[in-house]
Amino acid sequence: MSQRLYVKIREEDNVAIAVRDIRAGTQAVEGIAANQDIPQAHKIALCDIPAGGEIIRYGVVLGYAIHDIRKGDWINEHMLDLPESPSVDDMEFGTNLVKNEDLPMPVRTTWMGYKNAEGPAGTRNLLGIVTTVQCAAGVLKVAVERIRKELLPKYPNVDGVVVVTHPYGCGVAINAPLAYIPIRAITNVIRHPNFGGQIMVVGLGCEKLTYDRVLPKEDITPENVLTLQDYGGHDAMMNAIMEMAEKKLKKLNERKREELPLSDLLIGMQCGGSDAFSGVSANPSAGYAADMLVRGGATVMFSEVTEVRDGVHMLAARCADAHTRDRLAEEMKWYDKYLADGGVGRDANPTPGNKQGGLANIVEKAMGSIAKSGTSQIVEVLSPAEKPTKHGLIYAATPASDIVCGPSQVASGIGLQVFMTGRGTPYGLDISPVIKVCSRNEMKNHWFDLIDISAGDVATGERTIADVGREIFDMILDVASGIREPYSDKYGFHNDMCFFNPAPIT
Secondary structure, three states: OOOOOOOOOOOOEEEEEEEOEEOOOOOOOOOEEEEOOOOOOOOOEOOOOOOOOEEEEEEEEEEEOOEOOOOOOOOOOHHOOOOOOOOOOOOOOOOOEOOOOOOOOOOOOEEEEEEEOOOOOEEEOOEEEEEHHHHHHHHHOOOOHHHHHHHHHHOOOOOOOEEEEEOOOEEEEHHHHHHOHHHHHHHHHHHOHHOOOOEEEEEEEEOOOOOOHHOOOHHOOOEEEEEEEEHOOHHHHHHHHHHHHHHHHHHOOOOOEEEEHHEEEEEEEEEEEOOOOOOOHHHHHHHHHHHHHOOOOOOOEEHHHHHHHHHHHHHHOOOOOOOHHHHHHHHHHHHHHEEEOOOOOOOOOOOOHHHHHOOOOHHHHHHHHHHHHHEOEEEEEEOOOOOOOOOOOEEEEEEEEOOHHHHHHHOOOEEEEEEOOOOOOOOOOOOEEEEEOOOOOHHHHHHHOOEEEEEEHHHHHOOHHHHHHHHHHHHHHHHHHHOOOOHHHHOOOOOOOOOOOOEEEE
């Protein structure tokens, strides 16, 4: 069977994308020959489009032609003007609600996790050490290496030790109106489900982010907090850290995995290094897995404000009630102002790699990004680093930056993240395992031991979205249960915890 040359998403689309490089003169679509060489993932015009005419993909206007475009032309990011951003006022809600029983049935309904006293269960059993200021980071990084070598082998039921360092804590306007965002993130990470309720917070002693800003009074005890300036010299400081860590490890070592329902699982969905296939293969397949999880009672979170902004009306249609719709609008308006105050618009988002991968602008990127949310109802909208209060599909408003979105979702409590990519990234998180799904088989063949799953067969027509979605679902439960290890954990490829801080730095 010959491989197809193009993918057209909707009947009304007047462009298609090239499944592989198409040479000029090749009949790419029936009756249409390419007028120029068209790179893989880039668009070919299916009809003549006059200057000012609509360029349509996903059934959505991506933009307006700057010049006349001929049938068979290569369409790239330089050839269209961006449409206006859709209004978030008076959006209709509840007009596209898929009933839970109409979502795909999960092939498994339980997993093996670490039950917590409250909130989601853990997918890992980790000693988490959280700093209150970057000044303590160097000391903790050295101490953690000692803990791993000298203490961890004695406690076989503990999966590892993580130190959460971050650029916050001092030199910041700690009482600024928006300071609550990074403070909330640090507060919630201290009690991450994968830390098993064991609190270990290390500060310097003179920083602005004092213990009372991230812990309730009853938890500020010598068993839970350690201040470096209280100790005389290197050895005393290190011995105190090691002693506290060992007490925590003894408690964590008593934890065991147990069979749990999917309702105890909280998963994050994110994409980065996207290309024009992301919305064809990887993201829809992840969305299918998300629907299976939601059907089974799990909670699934998706994010990235600028990468949903142009499809916000589609999300509003999936909001279960007016309150959820209103919260969605609030978050979009907040971020619109945030970007405007910085002197940029939403189209500052796409990267050179996105464009090289065929994404013309933020509208096209957003249409593909939304696909990772599946089709289920949106039951709650969160601000950055907030914890969910409901089960089901959650929209958590975060920046789209991979290295900020990921930590924001971790602060919201995700036990595992599924990360879709077209261009490829070694991204990972040390608190929550990351499964990477690529949109093209060429990416998987190139990074055969870095990408966990390829959805490329969906683009070529050799597999369906449901096929790959079930594969992703199975790997989610295997990784969450500790049965399989994603490549990012195998190699220890873990990004820094860059918490979102829109407040001033002094």
